Amino acid sequence: xxTFGGMSRIEQLQAFLKDSPEDSFLLHALALxxxxxxxxxxxKACFEQNLQRAPQYVATYYHLGKLLERASDTEGxxxxxxxxxxxASAAGDNHALSELRSVxxxxxx
Numbered sequence: 764x765x766t767f768g769g770m771s772r773i774e775q776l777q778a779f780l781k782d783s784p785e786d787s788f789l790l791h792a793l794a795l796x797x798x799x800x801x802x803x804x805x806x807k808a809c810f811e812q813n814l815q816r817a818p819q820y821v822a823t824y825y826h827l828g829k830l831l832e833r834a835s836d837t838e839g840x841x842x843x844x845x846x847x848x849x850x851a852s853a854a855g856d857n858h859a860l861s862e863l864r865s866v867x868x869x870x871x872x
Contacts, residue, residue, distance in 0.1 A: 772796050773793065773796045773797065773800060776789055776792055776793040776796060777793065780793065785816065787813055787816065787817040787820040787823075788820075790809050790812060790813045790816075791809070791810075791813055791820065791822060791823055791826070793809050794806040794807075794809035794810045794813070794823075794826065795826065797809060798826075798830070803830055803833070803834065806830060807827065807830055807831075810823050810826060810827040810830065811827070814827070814846075818846075818850060819850055819853075819854060821847055821850050821851045821854060821856055821859040821863075822859065823847075824843050824844065824846060824847025824848075824850065824851075824859075824863060825844075825847060825859070825862055825863060825866065827843050828840040828843040828844045828847065828863075828866060828867075829866070831843060832870070837870060840866075840870060841867065841870050841871060844863050844866055844867035844870070845867065847859070847863045848860060848863045848864060848867060851863055
């Protein structure tokens with residue numbers, strides 16, 4: 764695991780979040796680090812917290828949906844992708860919208 768100054772990447776992100784607890788990017792990054800470390804339950808908790816705090820943070824929908832797919836929760840993933848499609852559309856984020864539609868359609872067809 765990568766360390767910086769004796770701290771793991773997860774520890775670093777947790778420390779940053781103490782200083783900036785509302786930072787959606789940091790929370791998303793922490794979730795991704797938990798996935799890399801093999802702790803999908805911790806990642807899921809971070810993603811869900813991010814969606815509660817910042818539903819407009821569209822990157823979270825894709826990664827949470829993929830996590831749910833890996834956990835064989837197809838219905839949950841479809842629901843998350845649908846919510847993400849709505850948010851990406853409202854934000855005019857065509858790149859995220861395209862990615863979310865693609866993974867959504869892969870599941871429903």
